[in-house]
Amino acid sequence: MTHDLPTPQPAKPEYLNRPDGLKIAYHHVPGKPSDVQVHNTPGVMFLGGFMSDMTGTKATHLEAHCIRQGVAYTRFDYTGHGQSSGKFADGTIGQWARDAIAVLDEITSGPQILVGSSMGGWIMLLAALVRPERIAGMVGIAAAPDFTEDLMWAQFSEDQKKTIMDKGALIEPTEYGDDPYTITRDLIEDGRNQLLLRKPINLKCPVRLVQGMQDPDVPWQTAIRLTEALVSEDVRVDLIKTGDHRLSEPDQLNVITKHIDEVIAKTAG
Numbered sequence: 001m002t003h004d005l006p007t008p009q010p011a012k013p014e015y016l017n018r019p020d021g022l023k024i025a026y027h028h029v030p031g032k033p034s035d036v037q038v039h040n041t042p043g044v045m046f047l048g049g050f051m052s053d054m055t056g057t058k059a060t061h062l063e064a065h066c067i068r069q070g071v072a073y074t075r076f077d078y079t080g081h082g083q084s085s086g087k088f089a090d091g092t093i094g095q096w097a098r099d100a101i102a103v104l105d106e107i108t109s110g111p112q113i114l115v116g117s118s119m120g121g122w123i124m125l126l127a128a129l130v131r132p133e134r135i136a137g138m139v140g141i142a143a144a145p146d147f148t149e150d151l152m153w154a155q156f157s158e159d160q161k162k163t164i165m166d167k168g169a170l171i172e173p174t175e176y177g178d179d180p181y182t183i184t185r186d187l188i189e190d191g192r193n194q195l196l197l198r199k200p201i202n203l204k205c206p207v208r209l210v211q212g213m214q215d216p217d218v219p220w221q222t223a224i225r226l227t228e229a230l231v232s233e234d235v236r237v238d239l240i241k242t243g244d245h246r247l248s249e250p251d252q253l254n255v256i257t258k259h260i261d262e263v264i265a266k267t268a269g
Contacts, residue, residue, distance in 0.1 A: 069264075151217065
């Protein structure tokens with residue numbers, strides 16, 4: 001899967017210490033106190049993609065937007081990603097979901113709108129299922145729930161599958177010039193314990209899904225499957241005919257911020 005290009009970072013991140021000794025790097029911008037206290041305006045928490053980090057175009061664009069709007073905003077790196085500690089190859093969907101829940105619990109306060117990009121769309125759903133009382137709404141950007149099974153394992157050759165099962169990992173180059181992906185047996189097997197699209201997803205908050213129809217990594221039909229699986233009746237899909245996986249062009253970013261603003265207005269007290 002592709003991920004956003006990094007943008008210059010003027011400030012160093014803060015770190016959240018975890019019980020296992022790992023550290024999660026994050027940036028948090030508080031909202032306007034009056035809006036939070038009087039209107040109960042939700043904050044926005046960004047969850048990045050597989051092998052992506054919080055310096056990407058979407059993460060930083062949304063931060064600037066939220067600052068202009070006076071809305072609290074949080075972005076972070078999963079363990080093994082970006083500026084957080086740990087090895088990427090040690091990570092699993094369950095581990096990264098626990099990272100997101102830790103940030104939600106310890107860094108943010110009040111209701112939150114989770115914005116999940118690619119793998120982050122799966123992580124946001126898992127986090128919301130654990131903390132539904134904290135989630136005001138969700139915005140998925142090329143959301144990829146169940147991708148380890150449906151978009152990786154299902155497309156691997158028998159030789160690739162054998163390498164993963166026998167050797168414990170497959171080093172998979174990408175066509176985008178990025179570092180190669182390390183697909184571990186733990187990632188695949190843990191992913192099977194986190195699958196969501198096989199049954200109803202018991203979340204009732206507003207959900208907006210933005211999906212490119214030229215996405216080479218996540219088929220646009222995934223957004224339809226997710227819409228069908230969600231219990232919420234307030235779900236909308238915005239298909240961008242020319243959009244790829246990154247969805248980082250200015251007009252595409254505007255579509256994303258439009259949906260975030262709509263959910264904020266819909267859920268603020």
